[in-house]
Amino acid sequence: MATLTELLAEHTTLSDEAAAHLQRLVAEWQLLADLSFADYLLAVRGDEGEFVYVAQVRPNTASTVFQHDEVGHPVEDTESAQGANPLIHPAFATGRIMQEGLATRYGNLLVTRVAIPVTFEGRVIAVLGRAVEASETRPPSPLEAAYRDAAQALCEMVVEGTFPLDEANTMGLSTPRAGDGFVRLGPAGVVEYASPNALSAVHRMGWTTDLSGVVLADLFRRLLNDPFESTDAAAMLAMAAGAADDSDVPVRGLRMEFDARRATVLVRAVPLRSRGRSQGAVLLIRDVTEVKRRDLALISKDATIREIHHRVKNNLQSVSALLRLQARRSNNPETSKALEEAVRRVGSIALVHEMLSGSVDEEVDVDAIVDRVGTSIVDVALPDGGGSRVVVTRVSRLGVLAADLAMPLVMVLTEVLQNSIEHGFATGQKGARIVIDAERDVRSLAVHITDNGQGLPDGFDLEKSDRLGLQIVRTLVSNDLGGQIRIGPSPDGTGTRVDLTIPLH
CATH class of the missing domain: 3.30.450.280 (GAF domain)
Incomplete structure (x- = not known):
């Protein structure tokens, strides 16, 4: 439609x-x-x-x-x-x-x-x-009469062009409905009618009697815990009910969340003004005590999860430092190289946990991680290259992914980039570059890594390769990502291209 x-x-x-x-x-x-x-x-x-x-x-x-x-x-x-x-x-x-x-x-x-x-x-x-x-x-x-009286006032405001009102809702609070709790205030801020649900919400706040004839601003000032909050609540209700008498004062809708001794309530005030005069206000009240409690529990849980990711990242960095120290103390070149590769792999996992420690929904921006991985890999010069380095460039977005996809994907990309740098370029090659491109839709993500190196060796077969890095790539793509990977010549025939496709759902 x-x-x-x-x-x-x-x-x-x-x-x-x-x-x-x-x-x-x-x-x-x-x-x-x-x-x-x-x-x-x-x-x-x-x-x-x-x-x-x-x-x-x-x-x-x-x-x-x-x-x-x-x-x-x-x-x-x-x-x-x-x-x-x-x-x-x-x-x-x-x-x-x-x-x-x-x-x-x-x-x-x-x-x-x-x-x-x-x-x-x-x-x-x-x-x-x-x-x-x-x-x-x-x-x-009485409820029907109060509802219809307020509706008529709002309809008159529609005719005058003053409804809907501008809302002071900088906190992005939700909107209570009429059925949650309805209070009709007179121009002086006195309660003319309160629905049973509204009365129950105010009772949860600590009030024990009827609301009819009560100046609600004074009541909220007594019930709310925080003195500043109680002053704000009283000012909001007084403004909604009576400040509109001054034609120079703009009429605005207001909504705030208040904590009383026994409850948390969400209040929305809708001033009613017709022909330049105040007709009081409509107050919508929702008891959000249980919702607030669940929100606090979720916030606590989320903070715990992020702290876990932060500690895991710190522990992985400690492991990486120990491996790097051991690699430097080793006199065996093969052992040193293997330990350095382990440092790189642990580091890529630590990067994902670092991003997750700042995320609120267990999702990470893969582009930020890929850029950091590319930067760290570029720090390694080509063998005997006289200072020649590989330039890694990302030309499109991979986007945000859930942690269970981001973790293995970053490891795969790290292995592919490192393998390309170590084996894809001739000694001392000038202008060496690797380009990362991506195509994404609602169903899948396709990543293409292309270099301008010397190409694949004759008879290369990914399935039969005995290199540890490629074996890790093959396992991660198949088992963890449920996708497919292809390694072949680049389209222009001057290097190698890796095509990785993974389902997103």
């Missing part, structure tokens, strides 16, 4: 700013649907005057009226049409909320329909079509 941005581009010529306003509205209108117990459809006018639905939301607090998806369908005026709302056109033309006087039949339901013009910078750019199943004759419950 097309996104809202794609549908707006297809049917309208709205400015980027107007389109962004509709995007923000759609991001926030679940609250509007829940408080209204209603379905909402967003309609825009096309270039030729036709209206089309570009977004739809269903309530969590009531059954839906529209069983089918209306996004992308034209708005019809006929009563029998799917998703019809004959009030869309006059609402757009007049810029006023239009409402049916009597419920009408839609399928097997009796529904009441409303059209709410969406205003941006003084101009109507879209219309919200609301459809709600007609209420029974019984009077609404």
Whole structure:
């Protein structure tokens, strides 16, 4: 299905700013649907005057009226049409909320329909079509009345272009829903209604009686542990409920997380302001005590894992230093060479653990490790080369991989690079270079290592090679990576190319 941005581009010529306003509205209108117990459809006018639905939301607090998806369908005026709302056109033309006087039949339901013009910078750019199943004759419950009163205030803000609000949410906190806990504050910050869930959340914070008639800012100031946090909470609630009386003060949504003696709550304050005057605020409260406890447990576990990786890296570096010391003390060239190769292999594993010690999700940036491995290998001059060195270049990204793939892949690349330097170039060759290229999609990663050396010896067969490094490569690719490796001449015939392909899933 097309996104809202794609549908707006297809049917309208709205400015980027107007389109962004509709995007923000759609991001926030679940609250509007829940408080209204209603379905909402967003309609825009096309270039030729036709209206089309570009977004739809269903309530969590009531059954839906529209069983089918209306996004992308034209708005019809006929009563029998799917998703019809004959009030869309006059609402757009007049810029006023239009409402049916009597419920009408839609399928097997009796529904009441409303059209709410969406205003941006003084101009109507879209219309919200609301459809709600007609209420029974019984009077609404206090919760229903409080919900609908807040929804009406928000709809008036939509018409005035002041909803959705800018949110002060620098911490990236999640959004409580109306069903988590709903509090209606009057202009003076006094609680006019609190839902049972909201009351339970405040009880968890240490309050033992009803909330009706309580100045919530004063209550939070007493309940919160941290004095600075309690001051911030009181200021937030006072601003949401009453600061909007000053027309020069910008109206902003606010959300914060508070720790009381017995609980942690997430609070979102939505100021209600219409015709330049404050109508109080809606407060959404979620008890996140258990979520917070689990988050702290995960953070502790993550810190432990990263500390383990750090200690493993330190231990591997100690082993590497001991091996290097032993290699320098050995008088046997073959023993020294074998120990130096062991130092290099241990070092490549230590690099991966070093990266994992700074990661929060057991994933590592393979490119950073490959660049460091390439740099360390380049420090070795070609035999009898008069100072000639190999230049290792990575020309594309390998990307981020999980630790169980990154570890063997780095070892394979280290062995291939070292083998190319030791056996692929002629003595004293000038301009020696190795190029690492990669191709990655959602299924696999292909890595190509190409050098401009003297090529493979006659009769070379990877499967029959007795070199330890190549045997390690073959084992790691087959057993640990589940991939395939091919070693052959480079495409231009001037060197060797290694093609490695591994599945990512």
